[in-house]
Amino acid sequence: MRRQVDLWLDSDTIAALSTPPGISGLAVVRVSGPRALELARACAPELPQFPRPRRATRVGLVIEGQPLDQAVVTVFPAPNSYTGEDLVEISLHGSPVLVDRLLAALFSAGARRAEAGEFTLRAFRNRRVDLIQAEAVNALIHARTLDGARLALSSLDGALSRRMVRLRGHLIELGAALESEIEFAEEQHIGSIPVLDEVKRARDEIGVILEHAPFNEILAHGLNVVIAGRVNAGKSTLFNRLLGQERALVSSRPGTTRDFLTETIYMDGFPVNLTDVAGWESESLDELESRGIRRGVERLQSADAVLFLVDASRPMSAADSEMNRMTSGHCRLVVATKMDRADDDVVKRIRELHGADDYCEVCALNDPDLPMVRQFLRRRVRGLARRENDFSVSARQRELLRDLEERLNRICAGLEQGNPGVELLAEELRRALDCIGRLTGEITAGDVIEAVFSRFCIGK
Ligand SMILES: Nc1nc2c(ncn2[C@@H]2O[C@H](COP(=O)(O)OP(=O)(O)OP(=O)(O)O)[C@@H](O)[C@H]2O)c(=O)[nH]1
Ligand SMILES: [Mg+2]
Numbered sequence: 284m285r286r287q288v289d290l291w292l293d294s295d296t297i298a299a300l301s302t303p304p305g306i307s308g309l310a311v312v313r314v315s316g317p318r319a320l321e322l323a324r325a326c327a328p329e330l331p332q333f334p335r336p337r338r339a340t341r342v343g344l345v346i347e348g349q350p351l352d353q354a355v356v357t358v359f360p361a362p363n364s365y366t367g368e369d370l371v372e373i374s375l376h377g378s379p380v381l382v383d384r385l386l387a388a389l390f391s392a393g394a395r396r397a398e399a400g401e402f403t404l405r406a407f408r409n410r411r412v413d414l415i416q417a418e419a420v421n422a423l424i425h426a427r428t429l430d431g432a433r434l435a436l437s438s439l440d441g442a443l444s445r446r447m448v449r450l451r452g453h454l455i456e457l458g459a460a461l462e463s464e465i466e467f468a469e470e471q472h473i474g475s476i477p478v479l480d481e482v483k484r485a486r487d488e489i490g491v492i493l494e495h496a497p498f499n500e501i502l503a504h505g506l507n508v509v510i511a512g513r514v515n516a517g518k519s520t521l522f523n524r525l526l527g528q529e530r531a532l533v534s535s536r537p538g539t540t541r542d543f544l545t546e547t548i549y550m551d552g553f554p555v556n557l558t559d560v561a562g563w564e565s566e567s568l569d570e571l572e573s574r575g576i577r578r579g580v581e582r583l584q585s586a587d588a589v590l591f592l593v594d595a596s597r598p599m600s601a602a603d604s605e606m607n608r609m610t611s612g613h614c615r616l617v618v619a620t621k622m623d624r625a626d627d628d629v630v631k632r633i634r635e636l637h638g639a640d641d642y643c644e645v646c647a648l649n650d651p652d653l654p655m656v657r658q659f660l661r662r663r664v665r666g667l668a669r670r671e672n673d674f675s676v677s678a679r680q681r682e683l684l685r686d687l688e689e690r691l692n693r694i695c696a697g698l699e700q701g702n703p704g705v706e707l708l709a710e711e712l713r714r715a716l717d718c719i720g721r722l723t724g725e726i727t728a729g730d731v732i733e734a735v736f737s738r739f740c741i742g743k
Pocket of ligand 1: 512513514515516517518519520521532533534535536537538539540541560561562563620621622623624645646647648649
């Protein structure tokens with residue numbers, strides 16, 4: 284959905300609740316923009332004409348002559364505020380009734396309801412943060428683990444941004460050296476430019492960031508584990524056992540699970556997001572079943588680990604082989620299920636096929652703890668190394684960093700070969716600088732910016 288206002292140009296004064304809606308101890312309403320102080324004073328008449336910056340002041344909120352609440356108001360004058368504009372934070376009692384009344388009064392006095400992420404967008408627009416840092420704000424809010432929060436905080440502190448600024452300086456220097464090479468081709472050997480070492484170091488650092496990024500994502504959101512297998516293999520039963528509650532419907536009818544279900548369990552305090560999906564079926568299906576299966580496959584593609592269930596009580600089928608192929612590239616545990624009713628020949632066949640993989644045999648009915656399955660999950664969780672000096676990287680940033688790494692590779696290789704083809708190198712340099720500009724948001728298209736901020740919540 285396109286926004287009604289051009290957020291890039293708009294300079295209205297905006298207001299929104301920045302704490303979660305609902306009953307709470309306190310609620311914080313933020314007002315930002317040129318009229319922030321004036322509008323806040325319209326609701327808090329005791330607020331002085333020139334309040335002391337960044338000092339909490341206790342004032343009464345009065346709307347249309349009626350006292351509403353006792354609040355604490357803090358004024359952050361431009362440019363030293365989160366948004367870079369005049370910003371007022373009104374902290375009142377956390378009652379939705381009071382909050383709605385205050386917001387209504389602010390809107391009727393001339394404020395506009397803030398769009399999702401608009402406060403941070405303004406911070407970006409006013410160069411309080413770059414785009415990398417703005418994305419880190421969202422990553423910090425949405426982090427589901429302490430590790431994830433720590434990674435986001437280093438990005439917010441500018442760890443990645445500073446590296447990009449440094450790299451840009453080196454590339455510009457390299458560009459200047461290349462230009463002089465064009466002019467004095469005979470006298471200099473470009474492969475010996477000292478700044479080349481810096482560029483190589485930066486390239487290697489980017490390589491490490493890209494290598495760590497998938498792990499860091501798991502650290503931030505938890506381990507996504509999909510329970511896959513053909514219909515009726517016992518997926519939902521296993522899901523329920525791992526959760527310790529009857530969350531999913533179980534029945535002897537094939538095709539019981541239609542849509543996917545996700546629930547989180549904790550292993551050593553770390554979130555493991557388990558997803559039960561519709562069973563795989565190779566025969567023709569109705570439209571709804573196919574859609575359910577497609578959703579399951581999508582989950583599978585983005586899974587960090589897979590529990591691949593094979594029913595030991597029935598002969599294996601084409602669906603099992605297809606599922607085997609689809610999950611073989613994943614970090615997976617093959618689980619032979621229904622061992623209480625197992626057919627010896629089938630078990631023999633499963634062992635032949637999967638005995639050498641991560642493999643276990645279970646009976647979810649009689650063995651509710653499933654120690655082998657839990658052990659596999661725990662091993663995955665413990666394998667997630669927590670590294671110092673890392674930071675969160677969004678999918679957008681990862682794509683740009685990959686492109687940047689490629690350009691830097693070409694630049695370094697060209698220079699090392701001694702016969703660089705100066706024009707080509709200059710073009711690669713220009714593109715590398717372009718990647719950096721897109722990362723930090725200096726030359727990022729409006730729709731990309733809009734997409735980034737639309738993932739924020741209102742009030743941030
Ligand atoms: N005997 C026995 N039956 C089991 C075991 N695990 C599951 N079942 C039964 O197998 C049937 C199918 O189980 P579900 O958990 O619904 O299987 P599913 O893979 O989720 O099935 P779909 O959602 O239809 O793909 C049910 O009747 C379960 O009670 C087991 O270890 N032993
Ligand atoms: Mg099921």
